[in-house]
Amino acid sequence: MxxxxxxxRFYVDLLELKGGTIxxxxxxxxxxAALACASTATAHPTDxxxxxxxxxxxxxxxxxxxxxxxxxxLGIFDTFGAAQSTFRDMFRCERxxxxxxxxxxxxxx
Numbered sequence: 373m374x375x376x377x378x379x380x381r382f383y384v385d386l387l388e389l390k391g392g393t394i395x396x397x398x399x400x401x402x403x404x405a406a407l408a409c410a411s412t413a414t415a416h417p418t419d420x421x422x423x424x425x426x427x428x429x430x431x432x433x434x435x436x437x438x439x440x441x442x443x444x445x446l447g448i449f450d451t452f453g454a455a456q457s458t459f460r461d462m463f464r465c466e467r468x469x470x471x472x473x474x475x476x477x478x479x480x481x
Contacts, residue, residue: 416463421473428465428474435476 416435422428440455449455466477 416459416476416478418463418476418478421468421471421475422465423473425465425467425474428476432459432463432465432476 416432416439420431422431436456436459440449440452440459443449443455444452449458462480463476463478465474467474
């Protein structure tokens with residue numbers, strides 16, 4: 373897997389949060405929030421609408437797969453399971469009843 377230089381720099385910066393590491397549990401929510409909001413490293417497409425829950429869940433699964441591989445390769449998570457579990461805790465598909473569509477939303481952790 374090839375990681376763009378700007379993504380690599382983002383993750384290195386993320387790991388160096390205030391002299392700590394992402395494995396420091398105090399910094400984990402902050403680091404994951406930064407990851408979710410960064411334009412070059414958005415974990416899931418939160419600005420895309422889907423016509424059904426199935427489409428939303430499929431996009432969520434695709435995003436999770438590519439991001440967990442990248443984050444494990446960079447050493448941010450030890451295992452794919454740890455990354456996947458974190459994504460499940462921080463994102464989900466929700467219905468927008470006004471627009472009658474679905475979105476992946478960041479719910480925090």
